[in-house]
Amino acid sequence: MLKKLLGESAIYGISSIITRFISIFLVPIYTQVFSPSDYGIIALTIASFSLLGLFVVFGLDSASALYFYEFKDPEEQKKPIATWFWTQLTISIFFSMVIISFSKSLSAILFDSPNYYGILILGSLQMIFYTFTSVLQKWLRFQRKAFTTVSLTLATSLLNIALTILFVIYFEWGIEGIFLAMLVSSFLNFLLCLFMMKGWLSFSNYDRKLHKKMISFGLPLVPASIAYWVSNSSASYFLNFSLDQTDVGLFQVGASLATGVLLVTGAFQMAIGPFIFSQKDGPDIKLLINRVFLGYISITTIIVSAISIFAYEILVILTREAYYPSKSVVPVLAFNFLLLGLNYIGALGLNMTKDNKPYMYAVISGAILNVLFFFLLIPIFGIVGAAWSMTLSNIVATSIIFNSSIKRYPIKFYFSRGLQIVIIGAIVSFLANPWVPEQFWIGVLWKVLLVLILVLVIGLISFPKLKLNSKIVTTV
Incomplete structure (x- = not known):
């Protein structure tokens, strides 16, 4: 074992x-483009969305792992996956709309300037599509498909890095380019998720009773x-x-x-x-x-x-x-x-x-x-x-x-x-x-x-x- x-x-x-x-490989490029202060803004933004992500997930990713293995029937195993997915998607859309509505005020609070509201909007949209990426990767891991999981993760990383170089270095879009790259790669993962998980994410697989159990665990x-x-x-x-x-x-x-x-x-x-x-x-x-x-x-x-x-x-x-x-x-x-x-x-x-x-x-x-x-x-x-x-x-x-x-x-x-x-x-x-x-x-x-x-x-x-x-x- x-x-x-x-x-x-x-x-x-x-x-x-x-x-x-x-x-x-990107570090020497970034250190020439961004000052330590710019890195500070990037770090604050990422930290903020990582905190928000905790409320979006609501512990259901861990709960889905537990109940996935308790079900032996492949059809029953769809229930914890779909229940987690629809809950996280709903919550992420709600928080995204709130952030977009108050993006300038939030920018002023976080960075002492309203001028960075654009990266908050990009980050909030990326949060919605990341739901699909998160569910797809965990779904593959639950099935012990290590090679497929790794291939997907690696492809996503390569795509995100390539887009970051394109937006930050070539187009010179600065900090916004980093978060735009994240958004585009997450959107493409959303399309891949719909293709690979046909039948798994159907709302008919959402189980209200199981949802209560998963919430209790998470x-x-x-x-x-x-x-x-x-x-x-x-x-x-x-x-x-x-x-x-x-x-x-x-x-x-x-x-x-x-x-x-x-x-x-x-x-x-x-x-x-x-x-x-x-x-x-x-x-x-x-x-x-x-x-x-x-x-x-x-x-x-x-x-x-x-x-x-x-x-x-x-x-x-x-x-x-x-x-x-x-x-x-x-x-x-x-x-x-x-x-x-x-x-x-x-x-x-x-x-x-x-x-x-x-x-x-x-x-x-x-x-x-x-x-x-x-x-x-x-x-x-x-x-x-x-x-x-x-x-x-x-x-x-x-x-x-x-x-x-x-x-x-x-x-x-x-x-x-x-x-x-x-x-x-x-x-x-x-x-x-x-x-x-x-x-x-x-x-x-x-x-x-x-x-x-x-x-x-x-x-x-x-x-x-x-x-x-x-x-x-x-x-x-």
Whole structure:
């Protein structure tokens, strides 16, 4: 079973690597076109729509996954998909109309200028068509069609990037070009969705009784999702309030580098949910989850450390000097992304027992702490303070999630080994990140050697427990 999960994760991971590599290709172009302040405006807009998206989805994407696997009849499986789709589409249209109606006022509130109302209109329209993209991708994942899902995701990314280059670089439409590219690619995905999901999205498949059950399951996820957004996407607002849009832009560039961790976490998250739910009645499910836990920490810590160690070199290659200060937030945010993926693994036990309330309490507690840390640390430490605020609050949330999950679905996780791996990776990352070598390529060689040594050490710690013939032990 573990081999199947790794195989699906590898497919998703290859897609993430290719897509992110193509995205990184745009960074040196963007840094020549946009100032750090422009990046700040882009970050604030994306953060705003990500928050709005939580209300649009309403937790029904997670609920649809649960009930999809409970139905064995293919005709019955259409009900949770269609119920989710029509609910999200209705809500997204409502919010879109509100944003369009008050776009100039909202622009003045967000950016201290009404002149950016156009990007809010484009973003709100894209939100409607993204419903189709979201449902189509999840529908393919539910059916374990990893290759098709990846092909669609990759094609969408390539199209969006090509359109972005066309609109931003060739036509010189600035920030508006970025959001117009998103809108056009989402519209084309809307057409593809109608073609591929014939019969699935018919309103006749909408089930009112099932809708109530899905709302009951998804409702606790909404405040949790809002709290999650506060912990991981609201930094732009607090930085803009305490500092300025330039600092928002610098923070965003550093965060973009740190999201390289999503090459691992994104692949695992896309594969783990459908795979674990499809195997939940198997005799070795707890052993599988335990190995996933340790394997995730091992691989992700290596990625986190490598990105942190080479942050300066990456910025030199991809950006210009105005963006070099971004490197200071990379290791903190990279470990924060590690925690986010870990939360997903920790919450598997809660999903198995259909009790998401502890997850909600954990994320809300983390969000409250995050806001408090923002007010305390940003005025003192600037963008680094914002990064530490997010990471410290997520440490608390992660601890609560695992503790609650183990009480309801007992698993003897390899916590001690996982903690050893994270501590070693953190020490290496934070010591090497500030180093700016006098000779660029000589420094690169030394850092490569450092990463190789780290890989060896982590492998020695984790491999004995990841061998296929290993058994769950009574101690951790």
